Amino acid sequence: MIGLIDANNFYVSCERLFRPDLQAKPVVVLSNNDGCVISRSNEIKALGIPMAAPLFQVQDLLDQHQASVFSSNFALYADLSARVMSILEALAPRVEVYSIDEAFLDFSGIQDISKTAQHIREQIAACLCIPTCIGIAPTKTLAKVANHLAKKNPRYKGVCILEKASDIEAVLETFPIEDIWGIGRRIAARLKALGITTAEELKQMDPRWMRQTFTVVGERLVYELNGISCLHLEPEIQALHSIQVSRSFSTPLTQFDAVREAVASYATRLAGKLRQHHLKTTTLVISVCTNRFQVRNRRYYNSILINLPTALNDDSRLIAASIQGLEAIFKTGFAYHKAGIVALELIPLTAIQLTLFDPKGEGSAKAQQISRALDKINQRYGRGTVHMAACGPRLSWRDKKSRKSPSYTTSWRQLPKVFAK
Secondary structure: OEEEEEEOOHHHHHHHHOOHHHOOOOEEEEOHHHOEEEEEOHHHHHOOOOOOOEHHHHHHHHHHOOOEEEEOOHHHHHHHHHHHHHHHHHHOOOEEEEEOOEEEEEOOOOOOHHHHHHHHHHHHHHHHOOOEEEEEEOOHHHHHHHHHHHHHOHHHOOEEEOOOHHHHHHHHOOOEHHHOOOOOHHHHHHHHHOOOOEHHHHHOOOHHHHHHHHHHHHHHHHHHHOOOOOOOOOOOOOOOOOEEEEEEEEEEEOOHHHHHHHHHHHHHHHHHHHHHOOEEEEEEEEEEEEOOOOOOOOOOEEEEEEEEEEEEOOHHHHHHHHHHHHHHHOOOOOOEEEEEEEEEEEEEHHHOOOEOOEOOOHHHHHHHHHHHHHHHHHHHHOOOOOOOHHHOOOOOOOOOOOOEOOOOOOOHHHOOOOOOO
């Protein structure tokens, strides 16, 4: 039996942890630059505000219902996520961290699964005041279905266990095809065109036909819905395949120099992430775009792939490569809303191949020393204290967050103050 635990409205729950006055009140958390809604309390969902709704479209409704609006505080969310996962690792024999607010748990061999699951929920609630739901079933896909039921149906009291074949069949008969884990909008539309609208109907499909039509992913889905596990627990951290840094600008940028500074700062952030994971990259994808919601303005999107001469993770050379890519795709006359960099073809530091023109890697070693020095200074005095001149006087990743809550758990200066009477 595999369990999937999911923190309810995680970002909102994190904000409520230090603001108990917001319990049972409408709360939303916004994306970078306060652009879109990325987390909603149940009260916000009841108002019909969808996920990813642009703030300007729902601002009047939020004001009308006196909703509390927060800028994203990812340092706080990541720290509380780590605390949730540490509790899980102490209570479950095996844990696979799936996302910042989800994890798969191994319930194999546990006698009273329901009691154990409720105990896990109670421990997280007692230590962190974060509500959770757990779905438990023979496979990961069915565990996702069970988790969906535990979250949506109050009668399960936060824990839904699908073990009997008759119970699973009864649930899948009414479970929409688009809500199945791994089914995107395009695949859902194709399945509906074939007359497959529920999980039970998909379960009855021939796995070989699904493989031919929807690749091995479709075949695995059929087996998983039939209780045959194809996606096993992976407690070890999986190797990263790509790293992305993408931000919307606080205000539209029209000049090349301004966009160049932003892209340079993103390259610096990307380099830091690569070094953090002890990786280098040989391929970059640089992209820019205008605001798709501003229908009156001209729209433009473009990207370019840059193959690097050797694997890199230092600021200076990644900045140079990123700016080279930007020069190739930038066009004047547009108000740019967003830029991004993706690092592909990631390889560990131990597998680096040197070049013919630098057989001893002396240039790379010097760049590494500079990068390490920058990392140590920024770790001690705060990110962005020292950075490359190409990033301009103000690092562009410091986007507009006018409603950001304090970093209660990661900053000494922002610790909550308690007064005893």
